[in-house]
Amino acid sequence: MILIALLTSMVAPPLLRRAMRAIPGNHDEHAREEELAAQAASSLAARRVTDMGRLAVISGGGSGIGRAASAALAQDCTEIVIIGRRAERITEAAAELNAAAGSCRVRAMTADLREPEQVQAAVDAITTGDRAVDVLVNNAGGNFVPFPVQGDLATERRDWLVNFTGNVLPAVLLTSGLLPVIRRPGGRIITVSSIAAFRGPATYGGAKAALHAWSAELATRLAPDGITVNVVAPGYVTGTEFYGQRMSPEFHAGRARQSPMNRGGEPAEIAATIAHLASAAAGYLTGQVIQVNGGALLGRG
Numbered sequence: 160m161i162l163i164a165l166l167t168s169m170v171a172p173p174l175l176r177r178a179m180r181a182i183p184g185n186h187d188e189h190a191r192e193e194e195l196a197a198q199a200a201s202s203l204a205a206r207r208v209t210d211m212g213r214l215a216v217i218s219g220g221g222s223g224i225g226r227a228a229s230a231a232l233a234q235d236c237t238e239i240v241i242i243g244r245r246a247e248r249i250t251e252a253a254a255e256l257n258a259a260a261g262s263c264r265v266r267a268m269t270a271d272l273r274e275p276e277q278v279q280a281a282v283d284a285i286t287t288g289d290r291a292v293d294v295l296v297n298n299a300g301g302n303f304v305p306f307p308v309q310g311d312l313a314t315e316r317r318d319w320l321v322n323f324t325g326n327v328l329p330a331v332l333l334t335s336g337l338l339p340v341i342r343r344p345g346g347r348i349i350t351v352s353s354i355a356a357f358r359g360p361a362t363y364g365g366a367k368a369a370l371h372a373w374s375a376e377l378a379t380r381l382a383p384d385g386i387t388v389n390v391v392a393p394g395y396v397t398g399t400e401f402y403g404q405r406m407s408p409e410f411h412a413g414r415a416r417q418s419p420m421n422r423g424g425e426p427a428e429i430a431a432t433i434a435h436l437a438s439a440a441a442g443y444l445t446g447q448v449i450q451v452n453g454g455a456l457l458g459r460g
């Protein structure tokens with residue numbers, strides 16, 4: 160009966176279906192059949208989607224936390240797109256992730272996500288066909304003014320714009336570009352912020368804090384669609400390119416001391432939280448800022 164109803168709903172033209180409903184006594188039965196057909200069709204569509212596997216997009220997936228998140232999500236997603244500005248870096252990372260996964264599931268994409276045209280080109284390349292994006296990890300960013308100097312107002316303006324542009328725009332633009340194709344229901348948007356959003360340094364912390372307010376609004380707006388939106392705010396994390404030339408044994412020891420655990424986090428430890436937020440199990444978890452910092456914000460007592 161369900162099969163007949165499904166075929167009728169797919170094949171019978173609307174006029175014919177309306178005429179069949181118009182026959183006295185047929186109305187309730189046909190309404191019920193149409194409802195069952197719609198349910199069957201949507202469960203068939205859902206199965207096709209599941210068969211295709213999950214698609215994740217990870218900005219800054221070529222190094223550090225983003226790369227660890229790519230490796231973690233490769234357990235559960237059959238297709239992963241990683242985006243970065245350096246073509247060589249991102250291509251190499253994709254090759255290594257594919258080699259580790261033993262299959263070709265990671266695709267490298269080069270784009271500067273501060274630039275709308277480049278974001279649009281990336282979005283167009285990701286959204287070919289009718290593929291939905293299951294997971295978006297907005298991880299690209301960094302402290303692009305690590306040594307601010309007391310300057311004039313023009314210098315201060317430049318420093319704020321550099322860190323705002325480098326941390327807020329990649330998340331906001333990529334999310335807005337992909338929003339129409341984020342899976343509804345079931346989509347996951349996860350943005351990497353920082354402990355700096357709670358305690359500076361000013362231009363970097365201010366930019367990351369802006370992502371908290373943006374994510375809160377997005378979480379409220381997208382909850383009715385079944386999309387969750389969360390922030391992961393790491394403390395000091397080792398083994399990334401974040402600190403560049405600043406890293407030294409003394410620098411590391413100073414940062415590690417900020418946590419009562421007396422160590423930095425590892426990219427995989429941040430990735431584990433990202434992977435949980437991306438999972439089906441986290442469907443009721445939205446609008447949160449999850450801190451992963453070894454207790455650093457508590458101080459050392």
Ligand SMILES: NC(=O)c1ccc[n+]([C@@H]2O[C@H](COP(=O)([O-])OP(=O)(O)OC[C@H]3O[C@@H](n4cnc5c(N)ncnc54)[C@H](OP(=O)(O)O)[C@@H]3O)[C@@H](O)[C@H]2O)c1
Pocket residue numbers: 218219220221222223224225242243244245246248270271272273298299300301302325329351352353354392393394395396397399400401402
């Ligand atoms: N490491 C820490 O202690 C720490 C602590 C708290 C928060 N975080 C945050 O964690 C995130 C990841 O940082 P990480 O520590 O893993 O450092 P990382 O190794 O430098 O990773 C940052 C990644 O983002 C990419 N990226 C930066 N700007 C981009 C842009 N405009 N467009 C596209 N890709 C861009 C970089 O690649 P390209 O240079 O090739 O573009 C790089 O792969 C950042 O948002 C950072 O602020 C880090």
